[in-house]
Amino acid sequence: MSKEAGVVKAFIEKIHVKEDTTEALNEQAIFAALDDGESDNLAIKVLIILGGILATLFFLVFLFLTGIYEHRIGMLVLGLIMVGVSTLVNRQYNKVIVGTISVSSYLIGFVFIGISLIELDKSEDFVSLTVFLLAVLSLLVTPGYLLSFVAVLMVNGSLLTLLMNEYREHYILVLIPLQAWLLALWYYNEAGILTARNLLSRIYYPVRTGMVFALVMTLIFIGKRGLLPFSHAYYWLTSISIFGTIFYVLHNLFETLDVRSLKRKWSIYAVVICVLLPTIYAPAISSSFLLILLAFHVNHKTGAAVGIVGLIYFISQYYYDLEFTLLTKSVVLFTSGVLFLLFFYFLNKKIDWK
Amino acid sequence: MKNTLRNKHIDLIVQNSNWSKDRVKGVLQEYIYNDASTLKKFIVYFILALGVGFTLAGIIFFFAYNWQDMHKFFKLGLVSVVLIATVSVTLFIHVSTFTRHVLITIASVLVGVLFAVFGQIYQTGANAYDFFLGWTLFILIWTIVSHFSVLWLIFIVLVNTTLFLFEEQVAGDWSEILFYTILYLVNGFFLLAFEILGHKVERLKLPGWFINTLALITVTYATLGLTVGMFDEVSTGYWLLFLLAAIAYSLAVIKGLRDRSLFYLALVAFSGITIVSTWILKEGKSEIVFFMVALFVILSVTLVVSLFVNLQKKWNNE
Numbered sequence: 001m002s003k004e005a006g007v008v009k010a011f012i013e014k015i016h017v018k019e020d021t022t023e024a025l026n027e028q029a030i031f032a033a034l035d036d037g038e039s040d041n042l043a044i045k046v047l048i049i050l051g052g053i054l055a056t057l058f059f060l061v062f063l064f065l066t067g068i069y070e071h072r073i074g075m076l077v078l079g080l081i082m083v084g085v086s087t088l089v090n091r092q093y094n095k096v097i098v099g100t101i102s103v104s105s106y107l108i109g110f111v112f113i114g115i116s117l118i119e120l121d122k123s124e125d126f127v128s129l130t131v132f133l134l135a136v137l138s139l140l141v142t143p144g145y146l147l148s149f150v151a152v153l154m155v156n157g158s159l160l161t162l163l164m165n166e167y168r169e170h171y172i173l174v175l176i177p178l179q180a181w182l183l184a185l186w187y188y189n190e191a192g193i194l195t196a197r198n199l200l201s202r203i204y205y206p207v208r209t210g211m212v213f214a215l216v217m218t219l220i221f222i223g224k225r226g227l228l229p230f231s232h233a234y235y236w237l238t239s240i241s242i243f244g245t246i247f248y249v250l251h252n253l254f255e256t257l258d259v260r261s262l263k264r265k266w267s268i269y270a271v272v273i274c275v276l277l278p279t280i281y282a283p284a285i286s287s288s289f290l291l292i293l294l295a296f297h298v299n300h301k302t303g304a305a306v307g308i309v310g311l312i313y314f315i316s317q318y319y320y321d322l323e324f325t326l327l328t329k330s331v332v333l334f335t336s337g338v339l340f341l342l343f344f345y346f347l348n349k350k351i352d353w354k
Numbered sequence: 355m356k357n358t359l360r361n362k363h364i365d366l367i368v369q370n371s372n373w374s375k376d377r378v379k380g381v382l383q384e385y386i387y388n389d390a391s392t393l394k395k396f397i398v399y400f401i402l403a404l405g406v407g408f409t410l411a412g413i414i415f416f417f418a419y420n421w422q423d424m425h426k427f428f429k430l431g432l433v434s435v436v437l438i439a440t441v442s443v444t445l446f447i448h449v450s451t452f453t454r455h456v457l458i459t460i461a462s463v464l465v466g467v468l469f470a471v472f473g474q475i476y477q478t479g480a481n482a483y484d485f486f487l488g489w490t491l492f493i494l495i496w497t498i499v500s501h502f503s504v505l506w507l508i509f510i511v512l513v514n515t516t517l518f519l520f521e522e523q524v525a526g527d528w529s530e531i532l533f534y535t536i537l538y539l540v541n542g543f544f545l546l547a548f549e550i551l552g553h554k555v556e557r558l559k560l561p562g563w564f565i566n567t568l569a570l571i572t573v574t575y576a577t578l579g580l581t582v583g584m585f586d587e588v589s590t591g592y593w594l595l596f597l598l599a600a601i602a603y604s605l606a607v608i609k610g611l612r613d614r615s616l617f618y619l620a621l622v623a624f625s626g627i628t629i630v631s632t633w634i635l636k637e638g639k640s641e642i643v644f645f646m647v648a649l650f651v652i653l654s655v656t657l658v659v660s661l662f663v664n665l666q667k668k669w670n671n672e
Contacts, residue, residue, distance in 0.1 A: 297387065
């Protein structure tokens with residue numbers, strides 16, 4: 001028996017109540033699946049995704065040099081076939097060996113579909129919607145981990161291009177709270193979704209990681225000033241909804257941290273709102289803070305790492321874009337820094353480290 | 355069990371049992387999610403990092419503001435006082451080792467601020483290479499003595515910045531291959547030193563994220579040198595870098611196999627695939643070469659990945 005199987009076996013022996021006849025567990029199936037399951041090593045995943053993207057780029061250069069985009073219908077058909085076949089193959093034969101080839105043919109397929117539709121004089125909205133629907137459809141086929149992850153990014157990307165068309169950009173202010181709220185629900189309903197034992201439970205984990213990257217992808221549009229053609233005067237609407245989601249996360253954190261007294265809860269809410277209020281015109285900052293809290297609570301390391309990188313980037317970008325003199329910026333930064341340090345000192349004294 | 359049991363195991367059990375939602379929720383909370391003490395630790399250090407980051411940024415912005423009426427002695431004095439105060443706390447007040455590390459890191463950044471203010475007053479420019487060289491040298495001893503990963507990272511970034519500025523401002527006649535070889539050797543030297551040190555003395559082992567970042571930087575320079583250099587006239591310099599990289603990559607593979615970690619192996623594999631792909635592109639005469647590169651990338655990555663999967667199986671079964 002492998003080490004991994006040993007760990008799982010020990011766990012089952014510890015937790016499975018044999019006397020309880022209502023509880024059934026198929027050990028044989030578990031160990032069989034463990035034996036030929038997909039590898040979940042991060043290095044392997046990154047290698048496959050990078051290789052898939054690289055191969056896609058070179059292949060596209062080749063196709064454009066040879067002038068394939070002249071055959072519009074052929075390209076469309078080929079694109080549909082590539083997306084369909086890679087998804088189905090990935091569902092049937094869920095092994096890392098087919099990872100690179102399915103990721104790149106999936107991506108190339110979508111590029112084909114997009115370009116052929118544009119060449120066929122379809123509107124940008126039509127193209128984005130088609131890609132959106134196809135990506136959702138491919139996700140529902142429940143392919144393996146990597147393809148599901150790429151599909152989520154594709155769904156988000158097509159949604160963003162849809163919003164970037166024809167003065168619809170301000171809907172991004174609604175999209176962000178929606179994404180954040182959905183991500184929080186997804187994170188906290190791990191048990192619920194897994195035990196539903198349906199389509200969603202099969203794609204729970206890749207969708208979770210995909211949603212993390214998708215959120216940061218959307219946040220970039222509001223995190224950097226000047227990317228959107230409207231003023232940031234309405235950003236506070238988005239921020240308020242994000243604050244609400246952060247409170248929901250805090251509420252869940254209180255349970256784990258065993259914070260019971262109402263007085264203490266309210267003082268924590270008050271402190272958090274004081275820290276968050278200055279970021280009311282920078283929802284990207286509060287959203288990445290939300291992501292960090294969520295991901296760290298359920299111990300999702302990728303999510304926490306993406307959140308921290310996002311937070312650092314969005315804070316720096318915010319202060320860079322701010323139209324204050326360096327002196328004002330300095331006073332603001334220094335004051336908040338000292339407040340955080342005092343807060344740290346206070347907490348460090350108060351917390352019982354045992 | 356908490357650290358070895360992963361989400362995918364819970365998922366497997368759930369899909370092959372009739373465990374209820376509440377049952378799974380309890381198991382996740384007990385075995386996967388972070389517990390109260392880890393969460394508390396994280397929150398406190400998160401606040402500390404924000405505090406240190408914002409305070410330092412505030413200090414830097416304060417001196418970046420062009421003070422017309424502040425006398426130069428006052429300006430230099432102000433930074434020096436803050437610097438001395440920080441170092442004094444580190445030296446004379448009884449605080450934990452971790453706090454000491456954080457304080458000495460702050461002091462190291464303040465040394466840079468002091469140099470920058472000096473440069474501002476005497477118009478030496480804020481991006482002169484000697485400014486960064488001075489900064490690097492002056493924090494060298496603190497970095498070695500504290501042996502704190504964050505400070506080491508700052509130090510490595512400073513060394514690289516100094517090299518880039520030196521190449522830009524002084525050594526204009528360096529060939530690309532020479533420059534990348536120097537960058538590769540300098541970063542590689544630190545990587546090797548840390549690896550040996552960590553191997554010999556357990557206490558001096560630096561955290562994985564730092565070593566991995568440094569390895570990533572080193573391999574990136576070697577890869578850049580070997581791909582960009584390919585398009586210049588082939589010189590002995592190119593083959594020297596090739597040889598040096600080959601030795602380091604072999605060491606990395608040995609280490610990866612010994613430690614049973616795929617990180618080094620994946621790094622070497624990806625670098626190798628990039629170099630060979632560039633070579634195919636360079637040698638190619640027609641458009642078909644792009645198709646061949648695409649094919650090569652897919653095949654080689656697939657091959658490497660299946661090799662890794664088999665290795666993992668083997669390690670797992672031993």
